[in-house]
Amino acid sequence: MSVTKKDVDYVADLARLELTEEETESLAGDMNQILDHIATLEEVDTSDVEPLEHVIDLEYRLRDDKAEEPLSHDDALKNAPDADSDYFRVPRVID
Template sequence: MSVTEKDVRYMAGLARLQLSEEEVKTFKEDMNDILGYMDLLEEVDTENVEPLEHVIELESRLRKDEAKEPLAHEDALKNAPDADSDYFRVPKVIE
């Protein structure tokens, strides 16, 4: 299967994109290169390959999710640039 310039224009229309003639030709070549690479990948024998979640082994770099005491209300407001007794004060954004 190969992508034609007509296919590129159709996909651009679906995405509401306006492409120049040069961009249409570039995208056509790029898409055909991608499809060629996919054809090459289909030739690889994966019969005895276990499915992977990731290409490389990853270890979680995140801390353990442990429940802790919540931050006291006063402590949370202590470093606020502007606060009243209960809330953070922020500049008005919407008129």
């Protein structure tokens, strides 16, 4: 399968992107390289490989889940960029 400029224009239209002619040509080339690489990967025999949930074995890399004392109110506010006596102060985002 080969990606054409028409395919790139279609996907760009779906994503509401405006691309120049040079960007369209560049993306078509990049997508074709990706598809060529995937075709190369499909040639690898993976019949003996067990399916993985994670690339690394996470079972032994997690720390024990144990309860600890919570932060005090003062410690929680100590590194806040802006705080009053009881709360974090953040910039207003809704007018």
